[in-house]
Amino acid sequence: MGIQASIAVHAGAVVAAAVRPALWPWLLAGIVADHLALTAAGLWPRSSLLGPNLTHLPRSTGPGRVALTIDDGPDPAVTPQVLELLQRYRTQATFFCIGERVGRYTELSREIVARGHAIENHTQRHLHRFSLLGPHGLTAEVAAAQDQIATVTGRQPRFFRAPAGLRNPFLEPVLARLGLHLASWTRRGFDTVKDDADLVYARLTRGLGDGDILLLHDGHAARTRGGTPVILEVLPRLLDAVAAARLTPVTLRSALP
Numbered sequence: 001m002g003i004q005a006s007i008a009v010h011a012g013a014v015v016a017a018a019v020r021p022a023l024w025p026w027l028l029a030g031i032v033a034d035h036l037a038l039t040a041a042g043l044w045p046r047s048s049l050l051g052p053n054l055t056h057l058p059r060s061t062g063p064g065r066v067a068l069t070i071d072d073g074p075d076p077a078v079t080p081q082v083l084e085l086l087q088r089y090r091t092q093a094t095f096f097c098i099g100e101r102v103g104r105y106t107e108l109s110r111e112i113v114a115r116g117h118a119i120e121n122h123t124q125r126h127l128h129r130f131s132l133l134g135p136h137g138l139t140a141e142v143a144a145a146q147d148q149i150a151t152v153t154g155r156q157p158r159f160f161r162a163p164a165g166l167r168n169p170f171l172e173p174v175l176a177r178l179g180l181h182l183a184s185w186t187r188r189g190f191d192t193v194k195d196d197a198d199l200v201y202a203r204l205t206r207g208l209g210d211g212d213i214l215l216l217h218d219g220h221a222a223r224t225r226g227g228t229p230v231i232l233e234v235l236p237r238l239l240d241a242v243a244a245a246r247l248t249p250v251t252l253r254s255a256l257p
Contacts, residue, residue, distance in 0.1 A: 046165070066211065066213070066248070067213045067214065071122060073097055083112065092117055093118075094117065095117055097109065098122050099121075109152050113154075194222055201241075212247075
């Protein structure tokens with residue numbers, strides 16, 4: 001929707017400039033404003049200005065549901081411990097995995113799925129410059145991860161999350177062609193940069209409620225001062241808080257059956 005509106009703005013400016021050349025300074029200002037708006041939308045992970053973006057579970061999922069999403073894995077030093085915690089709490093989660101890591105840690109990736117969790121698309125290489133890629137580069141990154149995950153797990157991803165949630169107007173058409181839904185989050189703990197488990201936990205539980213999509217990381221996880229991945233200290237407390245709020249964790253796939 002964003003890129004279509006932008007095209008309309010540009011086309012309208014060209015026509016208007018041809019009819020009334022004296023308006024070109026104002027038309028140029030409009031085009032610049034349009035570009036700034038698109039850039040801002042891409043830098044706002046929870047924005048829906050560039051296309052559909054799942055930031056909250058739809059009401060059709062049912063009452064009392066939350067989604068726990070875990071990014072950047074699988075990581076052989078962290079993910080197995082995360083899986084054990086999830087099993088202890090009888091909880092299902094959605095893992096947004098990097099395609100290259102799925103190909104490198106095939107048995108661990110299959111274990112995630114075997115335990116009832118979902119693996120979704122988090123690009124092939126998790127490039128920091130992902131949001132700067134054009135249509136061809138975006139397609140290559142997303143499609144490669146899609147194929148890699150399907151080959152290893154036998155299941156095609158249905159959801160996509162961009163690295164750090166950053167994207168550009170060219171992404172939505174790519175996702176539509178590949179049958180993927182963009183998903184961000186309701187709140188995140190910034191557990192790749194914060195080594196304080198208490199702070200991460202507080203960010204995730206402040207206002208915790210029905211339909212929330214929560215974000216943690218098993219890959220690129222920050223370590224506490226004692227060297228423990230933050231997710232391993234936060235996850236048990238978070239699941240206790242979810243249970244105390246009488247909420248049930250579900251995968252994103254159950255949100256859009």
